[in-house]
Amino acid sequence: MRNSAVSEMKLSIWDRLNEIKVGPLQLPWFALLSVVIVIAVYTETVPVDMLGGFGVIITLGWLLGKIGNVIPGLNKFGGSTILSMLVPAFLVLYGLLPDNSIEAVTMLMSEANFLDLYVFSLVTGSILGMNRQVLVQGFARMMIPMFVGMVLAMLIPAVIGQLIGLGFEDTLFNIVTPSLAGGIGGGVLPLALGYSQIQGVEYGEMVATLAPASILSNFFSIAGAAIVSSLGDKQPALTGNGVLVKQGKDMDFSATKDKPQAISYQTIGIGLFLLVAVYIFGNLVQGMIGLPAAVIVIFTSTLLKYFQILPASIEEGAKQLNSFISVNFTAPLMVGLGIIYLDLGSVFEILTWQYLVVVIAVVVVLGLTGFILSKYLNMYPVEASILSLNQSAMGGTGNVAILATSKRETLMPFAQVATRIGGAITISLMITLMKLFG
Structure with a gap:
């Protein structure tokens, strides 16, 4: 009985997490896939091409967009847009985003248009x-x-x-x-x-x-x-x-x-x-x-x-x-x-x-x-x-x-x-x- 109750609790937690979406993706799968990209960002191994740039901006964009949409007050004043622009700008200002990732995003935004x-x-x-x-x-x-x-x-x-x-x-x-x-x-x-x-x-x-x-x-x-x-x-x-x-x-x-x-x-x-x-x-x-x-x-x-x-x-x-x-x-x-x-x-x-x-x-x-x-x-x-x-x-x-x-x-x-x-x-x-x- 106890094992059954524990299993039901775990299932309930998993179901609740799956109900949360970051962008169009369920939270657990977003977290799992994002780990790969975060590791690449901070080991400076992000490919400097279109796909590498997408990896950086989609990971940050879907996450910050979600946060901006759930913060009370801020979500009434474009929190998704404001956070998605300001947080990366501060990361660049204080050197918290490696040059390799900046180059990948620059390639996507400027060179790949x-x-x-x-x-x-x-x-x-x-x-x-x-x-x-x-x-x-x-x-x-x-x-x-x-x-x-x-x-x-x-x-x-x-x-x-x-x-x-x-x-x-x-x-x-x-x-x-x-x-x-x-x-x-x-x-x-x-x-x-x-x-x-x-x-x-x-x-x-x-x-x-x-x-x-x-x-x-x-x-x-x-x-x-x-x-x-x-x-x-x-x-x-x-x-x-x-x-x-x-x-x-x-x-x-x-x-x-x-x-x-x-x-x-x-x-x-x-x-x-x-x-x-x-x-x-x-x-x-x-x-x-x-x-x-x-x-x-x-x-x-x-x-x-x-x-x-x-x-x-x-x-x-x-x-x-x-x-x-x-x-x-x-x-x-x-x-x-x-x-x-x-x-x-x-x-x-x-x-x-x-x-x-x-x-x-x-x-x-x-x-x-x-x-x-x-x-x-x-x-x-x-x-x-x-x-x-x-x-x-x-x-x-x-x-x-x-x-x-x-x-x-x-x-x-x-x-x-x-x-x-x-x-x-x-x-x-x-x-x-x-x-x-x-």
Whole structure:
């Protein structure tokens, strides 16, 4: 009897552990498989290739994502995203993650372009999964809060900077502008190049001056999106749960009227092939006209959807690929971003309370602009505010983090436009102003 009771207790514990999932995997099996990867990490034997990089980011991502989702309070404010980005960044800062693992993650994220796979799958899947009317209405209406937010987010924080002793011009050019430039690669780097040529300052020095503003604005935009999203949870009338434009009497803005189709390996394969074709097309055209490939992919996908060129089976493939990647790889991707792009050292070096006040002011102005103007543009306030916050995102990485935190991944096409187009306009305008007025 005693042995039977012990066996039942052990079975009960095992069953309870199996009910806990880390990512999509039961806890005991996750722990068993993770041991192999952890040993490889700290013996510095992780292969510096795509699979080695996946081993590092999936292990950390699924674990930190689970922890962030169960911590009371934090789980209401994007805990999964925040922990998945910050913890790896601190591991890198304090030398707790071996160089071998960092090299593997760098290879996956930068050389193998896993970030592009994630972002472009969300872009194509979101666009092709939308109703064509909401697509056109959304792009048309988002331009007003984007431009109004850009102007206000430049002027108000710059005035605040003047009042707290940073100076109007220094605040405007060196803190506000990089916050709105659209990230590091497509924003801060070309902005720093223009500034350095005009001012005669070393390019590397200028990058170091501008980059922290982009990193901090991205972080506060993530926090802002979490706060706005929680407001939508408390007041459902303010949110469309991922739909930007409110439904009119004569319009149906639901994603689709069709019944959800069963998941199919062949359908996901179709979506992958479409993604590859559209991505390569975007890069080809980029070399001809100079627009970023991301913008070209957005416009191409929009035209395919608007003119209903693709059969339903191909559109379904894009949607299923989008779902597969976002469900399994969002938290791991955050880990990769934290390891490669979130340089906490440079942030801490330049951090003052005045600097923080200005960056927070940029984010608050953007969020409030979208929220307030939504009333006059027939948009849901929560979605409009979250979309506006993407103007201070750190490129595609920031878009992913902001939308994942607020669970509004369907806004990815609009978010990319807000970041890419808004950033390009900001850079061009501010470099021109610096040339004109010195």
